[in-house]
Amino acid sequence: MTKARQNKEFRESELKAKQRSREQIDTKQKERKSTLKAKTKARQNKEFRESELKAKQRSREELETKQKERKSTLKAKIKARQRKEYCDLEIEMKRLLRKNPLQLEKERLKKQENRKVHRQMERCRDKLSKATKRKTFALVDHERLLNKKRHIGCTIDESIVKFHARVANGPIYACSCCHQTWFRKSVVQLDKAHITLESRQLCTDLTSVDGKQWLCSTCLASLKEEKVPKLSVKNGMLWPKKPEVLNLHPLEERLISQRIPFMQIRELPRGGQLSAKGNIVNVPVDIQPTINALPRQVDEHVTIAVKLKKRLSHKSSCFSENIRPKVVLKALKWLMENSELYKSENIKIDETWEKRITEANDELITELTGSSRSKDDRDSEEASDDFCEISADDGTQGNTDTLVDDTDFDTNKIYVFAPGENQKPISLYEDKDAEYLCFPSIFCGQRRLDNEKRHKNVHYSDIAKWGIEKC
Known part of the structure; x- marks a missing residue:
């Protein structure tokens, strides 16, 4: 052979x-x-079994062998599933396995992974097909035309209707994370947002439209990544709580501000928005002479005419308005008690003027009548509402207490102030607190948080945009 x-x-x-x-x-x-028979005899030897297992593991690591095994198992299953008994047995086994919660979680994760792979494959296919199709200019023009029709409308009437529908509601949707106001297309409901519980804790309880909580797209993007949004309240981006005392008119605010920003504000030709033109001059101011020159009035509603000038010698004024002296003094007093920026200036407010006025009135009455009034008498007179124009004794007509009226006060008198006269301007780059000292009714005499105290650093450009949107 x-x-x-x-x-x-x-x-x-x-x-x-x-x-x-x-x-x-x-x-x-x-x-x-x-x-x-040969394999059974050989498998009795331990070394042969180990070598056989290693050879199988090596072969399974290769893709070709894996695919062959899968195909063989699929063919075997297809043949077996032709029998009804095997199908029933397989369904029962699945039911028994799914009673275990770990098995359910395993199946869910497997499905999720498969979906991710399929989505990625589909996206890659779509990108490739779109890239090849977009090489032709006709398809690109067609896509642009379809986008225009979708957003604007096919006809003029339809576009007008869509425009009015978009402009009907302004930016009334407040974000519960950054407290900024947005349009409807820029926000999402907090309940429908797919974010974790830790990210939800970064939001506040602020509700706006329909009593619901909303999230803007910028905050939502960072919350999905489980990061603190830059302009969120939790990052220290919040205006201080404004008391009622600081509800001042523009000129009233100027009289108690330690800096006056001289600038030209003009209305834009389109839109009617205000814009600053030219340079901004930051002038430091000494408040004490202005406060001393203000007349003291008992009634809060009494107003005086005030003109603000750059120099007293100038004929024209920068600003003129009627102000309430008592409201101005109250606001300054509150700032002196609650603001560190005002405490360091050591401004003194004369609080004994009411006592001096009452004493002067008492002296005048004693001179005219020859009798003095006690404190109880004054309180009883103030509390009593009885008024009679005709006296019971001598029948004289008119108001009997005209002698104690403040007849010297001239309502037509105009007070002129030039607090920035002979003061040297300070550069805005050198004066770090200029913004807080210029607008005490907005910042309430408080500084912003430093970046060291924040979770995330915020640039000044972001702060400026945030302030414009909040206002």
């Missing part, structure tokens, strides 16, 4: 005979039985 096998023709004829025999079922079964 060995000599015959050396011949090539004999070997080929022998292989063909084996192939023909293997095509028969009997020979196949005999070969399988012989191989199984």
Whole structure:
């Protein structure tokens, strides 16, 4: 046999005979039985089993072998599922397994991973197909036209209707994270936003439209990444609480501000918005002479005419308005008690003027009548509402207490102030507190938080944009 096998023709004829025999079922079964017996004998040896396992693991690491195994298992399952008994048994096994919550979680995670892979594949296909199609200019023009029709409308009437629908509601949607107001297209409901519970804790309880909490797109993007938004309230971006005392008119605010920003504010030709033109001159002011010059009035509603000038010698004034002296003094007193910026200035407010006025009135009455009034008498007179224009004794007509009226007060008198006269302007880059000292009714005499105390650094450009949107 060995000599015959050396011949090539004999070997080929022998292989063909084996192939023909293997095509028969009997020979196949005999070969399988012989191989199984040989494997069972060999597997009794421990070393052979270990080597066989290692060989299988190596083959499974290759993609081709994995695909072959999957195909073989799928074919076997398809054949088995043709029988009803196997299908029923498989359904029962799944039901038993799904009673375990760990199995359910495993299935959910597997489905999620499969969906991610399918989505990525679909996105890649879409990108490739769009990139190839967009090489033609006709498709690009068609897409632009469709976008215009979708946003603007096909006809003029439709575009007008859409425009009025968008402008009907202004920026009335307040973000519960940054407290800024937005349009409807820029916000999402907090309940429908897909964010974690930790991110939800960064939002406040602020509600606006329909009594619901809303989130703007900028805050939502950072909350999805589980980061603190730059302009959020939790990052220290919040206006101080304004008391009623600081509800002042523009000129009343100027009289108690330690800095006066001289600038030209003009109305834009389109839109009617105000804009600053030219340079802004930051002038420091000494409040004490202005406060001393203000007339003291008992009634809060008494107003006086005031003109603000750059110099007293100038004919024209920068600002003129009627102010309430008592309200101005109250606001300054509150700032002196609650603001560190005003406490350091050591401004003194004369609080004994009411006592001096009452004493002067008492002296005048004693001179005219020859009798003095006690404090109880004054309180009883103030509390009593009885008024009679005709006296019971002598029948004289008119108001009997006209002698104690303040007849010297001239309502037509105009007070002129030039607090910035002979003062050297300070550069806005050098004066760090200029913004807080210029507008005490907005900042309430308080500084902003430093970036060291924030969770996330905020640039001044972001603060300026945030302030414009908040106002």
